[in-house]
Amino acid sequence: MYDLSVRSILYNNYDSLNWVFQWQLIKQLPSFLHLATTTLDDYVSRQFKDIRLKQILEYHSVFLGTSPYKAPAIYSLMSTLDFNSGVYYPENGIYSLVQSLALLGDKRHVTYKTSSAVSSIVVSDGLATGVCLESGEIIAADVVISAADLHHTETSLLPKKYQSYPEEYWKNKEPSPSALLISLGIKGKLPNLEHHNLYFVDAWKENFAAIYGSFTIPEDASLYICKPSATDKTAAPDDAENIFILLPLPAHKNLSNKETAGLTNRCIEQLSIVTNSPNIASRIITKDIVGPQDFATRFNAWEYNSLGGQSHVLSQSAFFRTPNKSKKVQNVYYVGAGTNPGVGLPMCLISAELVYKRVCDIRTTGPLDHVVIGKSA
Numbered sequence: 001m002y003d004l005s006v007r008s009i010l011y012n013n014y015d016s017l018n019w020v021f022q023w024q025l026i027k028q029l030p031s032f033l034h035l036a037t038t039t040l041d042d043y044v045s046r047q048f049k050d051i052r053l054k055q056i057l058e059y060h061s062v063f064l065g066t067s068p069y070k071a072p073a074i075y076s077l078m079s080t081l082d083f084n085s086g087v088y089y090p091e092n093g094i095y096s097l098v099q100s101l102a103l104l105g106d107k108r109h110v111t112y113k114t115s116s117a118v119s120s121i122v123v124s125d126g127l128a129t130g131v132c133l134e135s136g137e138i139i140a141a142d143v144v145i146s147a148a149d150l151h152h153t154e155t156s157l158l159p160k161k162y163q164s165y166p167e168e169y170w171k172n173k174e175p176s177p178s179a180l181l182i183s184l185g186i187k188g189k190l191p192n193l194e195h196h197n198l199y200f201v202d203a204w205k206e207n208f209a210a211i212y213g214s215f216t217i218p219e220d221a222s223l224y225i226c227k228p229s230a231t232d233k234t235a236a237p238d239d240a241e242n243i244f245i246l247l248p249l250p251a252h253k254n255l256s257n258k259e260t261a262g263l264t265n266r267c268i269e270q271l272s273i274v275t276n277s278p279n280i281a282s283r284i285i286t287k288d289i290v291g292p293q294d295f296a297t298r299f300n301a302w303e304y305n306s307l308g309g310q311s312h313v314l315s316q317s318a319f320f321r322t323p324n325k326s327k328k329v330q331n332v333y334y335v336g337a338g339t340n341p342g343v344g345l346p347m348c349l350i351s352a353e354l355v356y357k358r359v360c361d362i363r364t365t366g367p368l369d370h371v372v373i374g375k376s377a
């Protein structure tokens, strides 16, 4: 299923029917349809009874913005990545990916303009002519590609008459969850922690039902605790640890200051229990909190979501996902987690390749061998 997805699904703009007639896909169609219409939990439960095994095979649905009780079993392909490829950590942390991309652009004489929020996309007679910044400056463009939240781009940046996906469209869509992120600098070492640590609650189903069903904060929540200083010596001084805690929260919901403080304390208490460090609070040197409000105001995230777009339920996956091209303005395109193939950094990078294919009218369904950059493209 993983191979099939790479060949026919992930790099596909669904702008031609050629992909449907591929022999590999036709051959695997029965199992493909079965996995598309079965939930991940049903699929895993048929083969595993032990809750710990089920958790290991289902937890990744969180990183697809949904619950194993809603995600199609096709996403069990994420376990292929877990078990066959492993988890990668870029040297010097995830920000080095941003720096590497910026460097590639520099080599191609790309001009970057940071801290310059766009207030609108300027459209004239069905054609975008550029973008207007909040400062009032207008930047002319032949093509506009928005990497901002897709709901924000469509409903706030485009004039109403040019919105292909206006506010009503989003009423039937399901966002990815929000999150509380607690970044801590801790004095002294925490030897009980690995780089990646997942803590699953026994009330597995109830936990997912609260976050993705009733949109409430679960009493007892599963947690991800990351200690990059386990792998990366640049992440913290020798006698300290760099920790971040990720607590998934329901979308649609902001937190009051009191709720944020309460949840932060709860997470730090849990950190103290799992690391067997009763005095951990007194060892905190730095603390930085990012919550639902930050996603909404800093990134214009739709319904406070933290992953950059819609969840990966079947109705929001593959050819059902919001396409990367405006239907009303012919030279406006979208990249990032809101469109195909979906949430997560590798997916967002693939989304850029998909826009490249759209702009150049390349209708192949797999990854490109090479990309032509420059006027000849």
Ligand SMILES: Cc1cc2nc3c(=O)[nH]c(=O)nc-3n(C[C@H](O)[C@H](O)[C@H](O)COP(=O)(O)OP(=O)(O)OC[C@H]3O[C@@H](n4cnc5c(N)ncnc54)[C@H](O)[C@@H]3O)c2cc1C
Pocket: 116, 117, 118, 119, 147, 148, 149, 152, 179, 181, 246, 298, 299, 300, 306, 307, 308, 335, 336, 337, 338, 343, 344, 345, 346, 347, 348
């Ligand atoms: C805690 C956490 C951990 C994660 N870990 C992983 C991981 O290990 N692996 C993985 O693959 N994925 C991970 N993800 C998911 C991944 O980070 C996202 O799916 C991805 O970053 C989404 O990228 P994007 O480009 O669509 O959106 P964003 O990264 O949000 O980028 C959009 C940018 O557009 C800007 N913007 C918005 N509006 C405007 C405007 N009007 N004008 C100008 N700019 C604007 C925003 O400020 C933002 O910088 C994680 C997410 C979180 C929250």
